[in-house]
Amino acid sequence: MTTFVLALLAFLAVFCTTHVVSNKHDSLYVNITILQSATTQGAVCLDGSPPAYHLDRGYGTGLRRWIIYLDGGSWCESIPDCLDRSTSSLGSSNHMKQRGFFAGILHNTSKQNPEFHNWNRVRVKYCDGSSFTGDVEQVHSEHKLYFRGARIFKAIMEDLWRKGMKSAENAILSGTSAGGLATILNCDKFKCLLPESAKVKCVADAAFFINSKTIYGTSYIQEMYRKIVNLHGSAKNLPSACTYVMEPSLCLFSQNVIPYIQTPLFIINSIYDSWQVK
Numbered sequence: 001m002t003t004f005v006l007a008l009l010a011f012l013a014v015f016c017t018t019h020v021v022s023n024k025h026d027s028l029y030v031n032i033t034i035l036q037s038a039t040t041q042g043a044v045c046l047d048g049s050p051p052a053y054h055l056d057r058g059y060g061t062g063l064r065r066w067i068i069y070l071d072g073g074s075w076c077e078s079i080p081d082c083l084d085r086s087t088s089s090l091g092s093s094n095h096m097k098q099r100g101f102f103a104g105i106l107h108n109t110s111k112q113n114p115e116f117h118n119w120n121r122v123r124v125k126y127c128d129g130s131s132f133t134g135d136v137e138q139v140h141s142e143h144k145l146y147f148r149g150a151r152i153f154k155a156i157m158e159d160l161w162r163k164g165m166k167s168a169e170n171a172i173l174s175g176t177s178a179g180g181l182a183t184i185l186n187c188d189k190f191k192c193l194l195p196e197s198a199k200v201k202c203v204a205d206a207a208f209f210i211n212s213k214t215i216y217g218t219s220y221i222q223e224m225y226r227k228i229v230n231l232h233g234s235a236k237n238l239p240s241a242c243t244y245v246m247e248p249s250l251c252l253f254s255q256n257v258i259p260y261i262q263t264p265l266f267i268i269n270s271i272y273d274s275w276q277v278k
Contacts, residue, residue, distance in 0.1 A: 028106075037159070038156070041155050043151035045152070046092065046129060047087075048139075048146050050093055062116070064170070067174065068124060069106055072180065078231065083145060100123050133234035133237045134148060135234075147231065157190065183202050184202065185237075187261050187263045200263055201264045204268070209276060210276055225249040238252070
């Protein structure tokens with residue numbers, strides 16, 4: 001068993017434990033970075049506010065190693081849905097907490113995070129509702145909504161590149177749920193942003209959504225994905241090898257798009273998902 005796989009197993013044990021029981025003395029909170037400069041690129045949250053992330057710097061042997069974690073939080077598929085989302089932390093940096101909680105693979109102690117505690121650890125806030133795939137130039141005139149998820153991903157990665165990721169020797173892109181899907185969809189793009197010599201891997205957690213009919217006979221998730229792609233203009237930012245052979249919304253299903261991902265990808269997924277069961 002490779003060191004990396006062993007590290008992932010350690011991550012699973014630590015991640016699950018720290019999300020169920022967290023000793024307040026071991027709690028780690030990291031200040032938010034509001035990326036004001038991203039607005040010049042049009043990289044903004046649903047409400048037009050700048051994107052944000054939390055960065056805890058690495059040290060020692062981890063100075064040139066990076067873990068980027070993409071927050072999850074479902075999606076928005078319609079104007080009313082996105083408008084409602086824009087008044088929360090999932091659609092606006094104006095509503096985000098100033099300090100982000102770091103646990104599991106984001107913690108800075110060897111007790112909680114034996115393999116990665118001294119790496120540069122980043123938690124990217126999710127405020128676009130499209131798993132970082134949207135890019136529509138036109139702003140929704142009535143409600144002033146912006147669909148710019150792909151620009152957010154690019155702007156934050158470029159900012160981290162300037163802050164030291166350009167010299168990375170090892171890098172991992174990870175995320176959970178909608179963030180896990182974003183991990184898969186942006187995995188190859190992430191690798192292209194890093195030095196050619198860097199070892200790059202992606203770890204998608206709970207990113208598989210089942211394309212099957214509901215008990216009412218409707219294709220709920222497939223229809224939802226179709227609406228997301230159309231509203232956010234996601235098609236052009238999905239892996240082109242996938243969209244070349246199937247309808248773009250089908251490329252939001254991990255099982256369809258993973259065969260077209262070139263970067264090493266690790267998958268963590270339970271046998272069922274409570275959100276999908278509902």
